[in-house]
Amino acid sequence: MKDPYNNLYNGLCFIFLDLKFFGLPDIFPDFFGYMFFAYGIHLLPSIRKLKYWTRNFAIVLTVLSFVVELDQWTGTLLLGQIGVQLLQFLLILFMYFLFQLLLHIHENKAFEAKTFRTYQIYMTLMLCGFVIQSFAINLDANLQEVALTISILLQLIAFILFVFYCRSGSKYFKSKQQSNVQSF
């Protein structure tokens, strides 16, 4: 069975990393990230309704992010920065639901505790970063730079935290797979 945590990790990497060269679109397009997320959620071992709801949310975000990327790439800028920031908020909301799903599916108490701690810190950092970024647009140039730097730093720490969490998740998943094989 494929590892869902790798897909979740790939998903967030694609969304978080933006590399644009020479006027070309982002080589890590966000909509690929949401597709990875949708697939990762599909692989998670859970039959709760929340799983299907979260996966569908990921699919909706795939479409939305594609529209926003296209808008930016073609230069029409109908949505502009508003679209980008709205997507950022929707990502935070999506991650909240993803964590609810992850919190429900683990029998291993230690890993469940790790999931909970990651959820607490990740959500705090992302929401604080988003709120600070919101205020930054109305500040003077100097202060705006400081505020945006703080916001990006908070989101970077959240991203690194999630990467480490996915690594632990992968290890847990592989050990579970091995113990299932051995029991046969």
Add this chain to the structure above:
Amino acid sequence: MEDRELFDTLKNRPDIEPEQAFSSSLRRELENNPKLKTKKVTVAPLLTIPMTIAIFVFLWMITTGQTLEIRSTASPIISQEKTMVFTGGLFVLLSLVLFIIFVFSKGYTKGKLVFITFALSLCVWVGNLVYANW
């Protein structure tokens, strides 16, 4: 089997059943205890209410272009008004950040507080956008 026999004797200890008087009095106490059914005032609503009011006042200020009138001998001039708006914005930002830290450090995973956190964050973003384009 021997274990079972040992525990069977303990299961049948003579005083195992509660006294009828005790059971009845506790049942009556539970029936007639309205004080316990009222929720205690917790810190969370005390934080949420002023937080929500502050954000709505902020939204109202920037959408109507009004500032709060303060009675003073000197009327506020433009730079003072800007300082006031800046201070007000900073206050809202810090309060909201503290509120977010409070909600998630307490470990809430669902419920009204989490909903309010997301709602306030969105309101703040919308408010700042409106103010920027004013």
Add this chain to the structure above:
Amino acid sequence: MHKNQLQIEQLYDAYHRDVYHFALYYTNSKQEAEDITQETFLKVLKQLHHLKDGEKVKTWILTIARNTAVDIHRKQKIKRLLTEKLTKQPILTEGIEPPAIVEKNEQWQIVQQALMTLKSHDRTIIICRMLKDYTIQETAAILDISEVKVRVDFHRAMARLRKKVGRRN
């Protein structure tokens, strides 16, 4: 509020004996068992609106009972020890009797006293599995541990209890 009132009465009727039995086995004291039962249902009444999953009500109530029993029994133990130190006389608790009387007593008292010498965790597992006949899943939910841990700890607790009962016999 009316719905909550009916609920608490139904829960009381369904589970107060279970809670009392648990408390009595845990403390071996009728007075403490009554205090624990009362405290448990007052807490259940306060927290009833938090209960989302109706199917887990039994283990939820017993978890509250267990935590309450640990608290109350610990406080009573400290109170007894302090009183002994201050008055310099040992206080006989219910169920702990002088050796001469123990010999006459029924087998159940030997098992109960051996149970009292076990740690809280072991005592709880034995009460749940052997005295109340709860399943592994229910015991795991009450103690908030995994089912594997219940199985392992149960066997260890039984070994310890058998040793104690053997000595007393």
